[in-house]
Amino acid sequence: MEKKGAQLIRWNRMIRERLTLFGQREDGSMVIFAVFVFIMILLVTGMAVDFMRVETTRTRVQATLDRAVLAAADLDQTLPRDEVVADYMTKADLADALVGDPTVDEGLNYSEVSASAAVEVPMLFSGLAAVTNPGSSYHESLTVPASATAEERVAKVEISMVLDISGSMNSNNRIGNLRNAASEFVNTVLADSNEDLISVSLVPYSEHVSAGEDLFGQFNTNQTHGYSYCLEFENGDFSTTSMSRGSDYDQVQHFQWAYDGRNNDRTRTVCPRYSNQTITPWSQDRNALLSQISQLNGTIQTSIHLGMKWGAGLLDPSTRPQLNGLIGQGDVDSAFAGRPASYDDNETLKFIILMSDGENTSSLRLQDWAYDSDSDRNHWNNYNLQYYLQHYVDSRYHSRFYWWKYDSATMNQLTHNICSAAKDNGIIIWTIGFEVPSDAGNTVLRNCATSPSHFFDVDGVEISSAFSAIATQINNLKLTR
Numbered sequence: 001m002e003k004k005g006a007q008l009i010r011w012n013r014m015i016r017e018r019l020t021l022f023g024q025r026e027d028g029s030m031v032i033f034a035v036f037v038f039i040m041i042l043l044v045t046g047m048a049v050d051f052m053r054v055e056t057t058r059t060r061v062q063a064t065l066d067r068a069v070l071a072a073a074d075l076d077q078t079l080p081r082d083e084v085v086a087d088y089m090t091k092a093d094l095a096d097a098l099v100g101d102p103t104v105d106e107g108l109n110y111s112e113v114s115a116s117a118a119v120e121v122p123m124l125f126s127g128l129a130a131v132t133n134p135g136s137s138y139h140e141s142l143t144v145p146a147s148a149t150a151e152e153r154v155a156k157v158e159i160s161m162v163l164d165i166s167g168s169m170n171s172n173n174r175i176g177n178l179r180n181a182a183s184e185f186v187n188t189v190l191a192d193s194n195e196d197l198i199s200v201s202l203v204p205y206s207e208h209v210s211a212g213e214d215l216f217g218q219f220n221t222n223q224t225h226g227y228s229y230c231l232e233f234e235n236g237d238f239s240t241t242s243m244s245r246g247s248d249y250d251q252v253q254h255f256q257w258a259y260d261g262r263n264n265d266r267t268r269t270v271c272p273r274y275s276n277q278t279i280t281p282w283s284q285d286r287n288a289l290l291s292q293i294s295q296l297n298g299t300i301q302t303s304i305h306l307g308m309k310w311g312a313g314l315l316d317p318s319t320r321p322q323l324n325g326l327i328g329q330g331d332v333d334s335a336f337a338g339r340p341a342s343y344d345d346n347e348t349l350k351f352i353i354l355m356s357d358g359e360n361t362s363s364l365r366l367q368d369w370a371y372d373s374d375s376d377r378n379h380w381n382n383y384n385l386q387y388y389l390q391h392y393v394d395s396r397y398h399s400r401f402y403w404w405k406y407d408s409a410t411m412n413q414l415t416h417n418i419c420s421a422a423k424d425n426g427i428i429i430w431t432i433g434f435e436v437p438s439d440a441g442n443t444v445l446r447n448c449a450t451s452p453s454h455f456f457d458v459d460g461v462e463i464s465s466a467f468s469a470i471a472t473q474i475n476n477l478k479l480t481r
Helices: 002-024 026-073 081-091 167-189 212-216 235-239 286-294 304-313 317-328 374-382 385-392 395-401 408-424 439-448 462-475
Strands: 103-106 110-122 141-153 156-164 198-205 249-251 280-283 348-356 363-366 402-406 428-434 455-458
Touching (some): 198 286, 212 317, 235 408, 280 286, 280 317, 304 439, 348 439, 348 462, 385 395, 402 408, 408 428, 428 439, 428 462, 439 455, 455 462
Parallel strands (some): 156 198, 428 455
Antiparallel strands (some): 110 141, 198 280, 363 402
């Protein structure tokens, strides 16, 4: 035993001496350094491989998700947008990567789709680095996240504001509430950020719609007087939004027939005669529109179909020559050259906001024999028809002087026709029934709207809420694609 103990001591002494000698020799240091370098190379190379796999996976997931949300957000997309995203990911063998359901936000003229994904990538080499906290194991995989949002909006917007200025609007402060509501609407949609994008045509209507002298002059007309400027439409004109005809338009006679005739009032003629009652076409001049709206006042009868005909016509490409003519005269901003846009222009949306406080009434015209000379036309510029008949004509002959151009039933049908023609061309119609006293009046407006949700039945100051809701929708229309 003593011999074996002495031998073990000698071996321990020899090992210590050899290790000491090995540590003191240069070739031993080089081996340690070489081993260290080899391990580092192996570690860096392994980590590079791992992270290359991570980046490749991330790129693949992100690219697929980007394509998915872009396709889903397309305004022309007819399939459910969340299903489009899921289908793209499934076909890329990434169905399990989606995190939750895609988020969809869409309106009449925009859509936004967001989605997130995550994939676990196994780490094959990075464990060599022991990238861990003390006492924990290294990460066996790395989560690769991805997220994407796509939004499509329309840049150009064309709006017709078709506003009732019939005589009943003077009651119960309706005209005041309308002025406030319409002004707020204009301020919202014509914000500075919308410059050159949104055009607004203001179309006040009562028994007829005054084009105003400048716009009237852009149409082919059989003009017979210069007292007021309305176009006469035939029933067939309401089956189309176009205002391009194979024949010239006749000019509406200038006279007044409404009211009791006890005085010779001529301020409320069939064709409105004052500048604040005329169309302001294709404008982005906020101050000019606000100024006109502040001067709106109620006049005579209600002809919804005529307001709608002009509202739709000013959105129809057939009036492009008239717009260009007004640009040439300096009456319309040159930024709107080429408008109204074609109906298939997917970068332009067209809207009509139709407001009325009642229902279609009736409208008459003078017989041709009573309006076929300059002296006749001058006569009726100086005399209210009712006043003249009561003071100068035997009551037995009153009906010989006039004929009924429209009754309420005909007007309702023509309103239906022009609303249908507008909707068939993709024009979005909002209608506002403002303190309408009858179900029949609201029915006409409700049927004219693009959908039941596009119809507002309001009273008093609620009209501002209706215009505000519509303006908020339209104000989102800026190009982001």
